[in-house]
Amino acid sequence: MTTVPFLYKAESLLMRLLPLPVALGMLASLCAVFWWVPTERVQGAVQRIFYFHVPSAWCCFLAFGLASVTSAAYLWKRHRDWDNAARAAVETGMLFATAVLITGPIWARPIWGVWWTWDSRLTTMLVLWLVFAAYLLLRAFSGERDGGSSGARFAAVLAIVGTLDIPLIVFSTRLWRTVHPAVLKTSEGGTGLSDPRMITTLVLCTLSFMIMFAWLWALGARSLRLDDQVALLEERGDRLAMATGSNTSSGEATV
Amino acid sequence: MLTLLARDLRLQFRRGELLASSFVMGVLMLLAFNFSLDLSPDNVAALAPGILWVAVLFSAGLAAGHGFVGERENGCMDAIVASPLDRGSVYLAKFIVNLLLLLLFETMLLPVFALFFELTVLPVLAPLALVLLLGSIGLAAVGTLFALVTVSGGGRDLALPILLLPLEVPLLIASVKITRVVMAGGDFPWADDWVRLLLGFDLLFVVAGWLAFEYVATD
Numbered sequence A: 001m002t003t004v005p006f007l008y009k010a011e012s013l014l015m016r017l018l019p020l021p022v023a024l025g026m027l028a029s030l031c032a033v034f035w036w037v038p039t040e041r042v043q044g045a046v047q048r049i050f051y052f053h054v055p056s057a058w059c060c061f062l063a064f065g066l067a068s069v070t071s072a073a074y075l076w077k078r079h080r081d082w083d084n085a086a087r088a089a090v091e092t093g094m095l096f097a098t099a100v101l102i103t104g105p106i107w108a109r110p111i112w113g114v115w116w117t118w119d120s121r122l123t124t125m126l127v128l129w130l131v132f133a134a135y136l137l138l139r140a141f142s143g144e145r146d147g148g149s150s151g152a153r154f155a156a157v158l159a160i161v162g163t164l165d166i167p168l169i170v171f172s173t174r175l176w177r178t179v180h181p182a183v184l185k186t187s188e189g190g191t192g193l194s195d196p197r198m199i200t201t202l203v204l205c206t207l208s209f210m211i212m213f214a215w216l217w218a219l220g221a222r223s224l225r226l227d228d229q230v231a232l233l234e235e236r237g238d239r240l241a242m243a244t245g246s247n248t249s250s251g252e253a254t255v
Numbered sequence B: 001m002l003t004l005l006a007r008d009l010r011l012q013f014r015r016g017e018l019l020a021s022s023f024v025m026g027v028l029m030l031l032a033f034n035f036s037l038d039l040s041p042d043n044v045a046a047l048a049p050g051i052l053w054v055a056v057l058f059s060a061g062l063a064a065g066h067g068f069v070g071e072r073e074n075g076c077m078d079a080i081v082a083s084p085l086d087r088g089s090v091y092l093a094k095f096i097v098n099l100l101l102l103l104l105f106e107t108m109l110l111p112v113f114a115l116f117f118e119l120t121v122l123p124v125l126a127p128l129a130l131v132l133l134l135g136s137i138g139l140a141a142v143g144t145l146f147a148l149v150t151v152s153g154g155g156r157d158l159a160l161p162i163l164l165l166p167l168e169v170p171l172l173i174a175s176v177k178i179t180r181v182v183m184a185g186g187d188f189p190w191a192d193d194w195v196r197l198l199l200g201f202d203l204l205f206v207v208a209g210w211l212a213f214e215y216v217a218t219d
Helices: A005-017 A019-036 A045-077 A080-112 A120-141 A150-176 A181-186 A196-248 B002-015 B017-037 B044-073 B076-082 B087-116 B125-151 B160-167 B169-183 B193-216
Strands: none
Touching (some): A005 A019, A005 A196, A045 A080, A045 A120, A045 A196, A080 A196, A120 A150, A150 B125, B017 B044, B044 B087, B044 B125, B087 B193, B160 B169
């Protein structure tokens, strides 16, 4: 099986280089979030979830962006590697999107007094999650490894169209709910990041999450690639068995 | 392309079951809304636009997948794709057929809708029809694009609304907003952001569908 050398190299490099930075970065982030950074005066300890919430959101946008770019590359080049890259990006992105949707309400409950509000950002995030959940469902239902690539092509279309739809979703949900400006303001991290240590923590967490995203993406893409190779080998094994079997029994080879 | 269009139209109208099933589905949804929302003359004006559009969205979404089923069963799609016709035109033909079916379905549903909820739609019929047309263009564009998913093997068992509805969120919001303005007796709000949004959605998905057919529907 031929590969896209660039993707293969990128995966290998990331897989080899990143485990240590990921471990150190996440450890440092945890320490910073729970010990080092001062407690926010107005919101209290719950504000600390912000340092995981925001990096998750960034990573999920990064992931979905990557997914649409690699999907476009797949439609153009029609090489499975690009499809695998896109699929791994969506899977990883969904992980971060789910993290955003879980950490958000945990913060919102004590601060806004509600778990959920149909604010523009929340709605957009939810719709985004649903679009890419549909992507994964489509992949699951289209009988992957069936040899046919129609599922892959339509998933690619969905990823691209979904990304094109995002500006419209943002625009429409923002127009739709203009009655809660207060909510929008407080979602900027409450009273703002007053302490420089807060900004450092945020930057540290964001970097760590991005490294983790890159690592998870590489692992995901590699595992899909290995799946492909296993399927190919199995197919080859079957063909071999069929050939030898027909030689010994009847001599009437079928295929 | 015109031949294809005429052929598809003849097929759909000769069978008619697609239209009938969407109509029944739409009426059922109106019924379900009536019971679940406990509609009364005080709240019906606020809720009716949403009810209309959700009924249209779901009925259209469920119907969208079936438009191609016959094509797959008799292998017709392969023949169409293999024909010298360029695939963008195939999309446009399918899109127009779906749009016409959708408009016909809405024409049938609208009187029932008005009747059930004691609404006077006749004075506002022209602007209301315009909203329905603009919304339907977007719905038909998205629906036709992803109906190909069901015909081309992948995701045959996946309920199409799962794919369609998240993408249609902007369309739903915009259409409901404009419908509310229109049904309150206002003129069609051409200068409104909602209309621009709806037009943008229509344009985006017609172009996206056309391009996608051109480059994706190959084998």
